[in-house]
Amino acid sequence: MAESLSKPVQELIVTGGELPEKYIYKKGENAATDVSYPPIEVPVIDLSLLASQSTAGEEELGKLRSALGSCGCIQAINHGMTASFLDQVHEIGKQFFALPIDEKQKYSRTVGDIEGFHAADSLLSEHQTLDWTDRLFITIYPEDKINLRFWPENPENFREILNEYTRNLSLMKELLLKSMAKSLNIEEDCFLKQYGEGAMMVAGFNFYPPCPRPDLTLGVKPHTDAATITFLLQDKEVEGLQILQDGQWFRVPIVPQAILINVGDQTEIMSNGMFKSPMHRVVTNSERGRLTLAVFCHPDAKMEIGPVEELIDKKRPRLYKTMKDYVAIYLENDQLNKRPIDAVKI
Numbered sequence: 001m002a003e004s005l006s007k008p009v010q011e012l013i014v015t016g017g018e019l020p021e022k023y024i025y026k027k028g029e030n031a032a033t034d035v036s037y038p039p040i041e042v043p044v045i046d047l048s049l050l051a052s053q054s055t056a057g058e059e060e061l062g063k064l065r066s067a068l069g070s071c072g073c074i075q076a077i078n079h080g081m082t083a084s085f086l087d088q089v090h091e092i093g094k095q096f097f098a099l100p101i102d103e104k105q106k107y108s109r110t111v112g113d114i115e116g117f118h119a120a121d122s123l124l125s126e127h128q129t130l131d132w133t134d135r136l137f138i139t140i141y142p143e144d145k146i147n148l149r150f151w152p153e154n155p156e157n158f159r160e161i162l163n164e165y166t167r168n169l170s171l172m173k174e175l176l177l178k179s180m181a182k183s184l185n186i187e188e189d190c191f192l193k194q195y196g197e198g199a200m201m202v203a204g205f206n207f208y209p210p211c212p213r214p215d216l217t218l219g220v221k222p223h224t225d226a227a228t229i230t231f232l233l234q235d236k237e238v239e240g241l242q243i244l245q246d247g248q249w250f251r252v253p254i255v256p257q258a259i260l261i262n263v264g265d266q267t268e269i270m271s272n273g274m275f276k277s278p279m280h281r282v283v284t285n286s287e288r289g290r291l292t293l294a295v296f297c298h299p300d301a302k303m304e305i306g307p308v309e310e311l312i313d314k315k316r317p318r319l320y321k322t323m324k325d326y327v328a329i330y331l332e333n334d335q336l337n338k339r340p341i342d343a344v345k346i
């Protein structure tokens with residue numbers, strides 16, 4: 001079936017609580033029928049300590065290693081951004097989705113594009129269940145890959161705030177990738193070396209409108225991220241993210257002013273499985289809209305990525321192949337409903 005773009009969820013008119021069929025998870029699938037999932041305690045990491053040479057710094061590296069090797073995510077604090085700045089980042093997303101549809105559609109994705117405003121899924125197969133979310137997807141780094149045609153001019157400060165946020169995340173990305181390597185006792189540039197000149201950061205603003213039947217839908221279906229790492233600015237007031245651990249779903253509580261950072265498939269590959277790319281999903285709720293901003297970091301698609309040699313030995317044989325453009329492999333397998341990382345396992 002050829003790709004066809006679906007209607008923004010915000011524009012669906014739901015009468016009498018009847019959802020369009022293609023948003024409904026059939027019984028026995030993964031519908032979120034219970035909102036009282038247990039919380040998962042995501043380790044809180046103080047980024048200002050990671051850079052220090054002190055004992056506290058060493059301890060923080062140990063915490064980082066154990067967190068990324070188990071649940072695959074951390075809540076990062078002391079990242080250098082103020083609470084009011086993070087509120088502004090959140091606000092530009094909220095204001096964009098509150099615009100009339102005609103205004104948002106000026107930035108619409110067209111068939112074949114990756115960037116732009118769109119309903120989260122475009123229908124690729126007749127059997128696919130659609131996510132209850134609308135998205136604005138834009139490349140934010142490096143400058144020469146930015147396509148301003150997809151960058152809203154409304155709200156007025158959108159571009160300025162997003163650029164400032166990008167500058168902060170670029171620094172955090174470097175600190176984290178170095179700290180991750182240091183925590184494994186390997187040379188600190190090991191992961192960064194696989195990045196190359198054309199490394200990219202892509203921002204996905206997700207808006208989840210209230211849904212009259214949270215028991216039948218998902219905001220985002222279960223997936224792992226293709227990225228090396230993902231920075232997630234959660235909604236300050238509305239929960240929704242869940243992580244799968246040992247076959248059970250846990251909700252991720254909101255930690256005010258923290259940035260949730262999770263490992264993506266490309267870090268699981270480069271670390272030869274030492275760090276885990278967590279399976280996660282988003283549930284919907286009937287009362288309040290939810291706005292999040294996920295920023296995905298990707299190495300240059302032309303670079304070869306693969307397990308770092310120092311992390312391969314007799315006890316820990318190589319788990320993944322070496323490849324170029326993992327994102328393309330990811331998309332291809334995801335569309336076939338296959339778990340992408342399995343395609344590059346040895």
Ligand SMILES: O=C(O)CCC(=O)C(=O)O
Pocket residue numbers: 204206220225232234240241280281282292294
């Ligand atoms: O909105 C969220 O909490 C998570 C979104 C997500 O998993 C994604 O965009 O990949």
Ligand SMILES: [Fe+2]
Pocket residue numbers: 223224225280
């Ligand atoms: Fe994700």
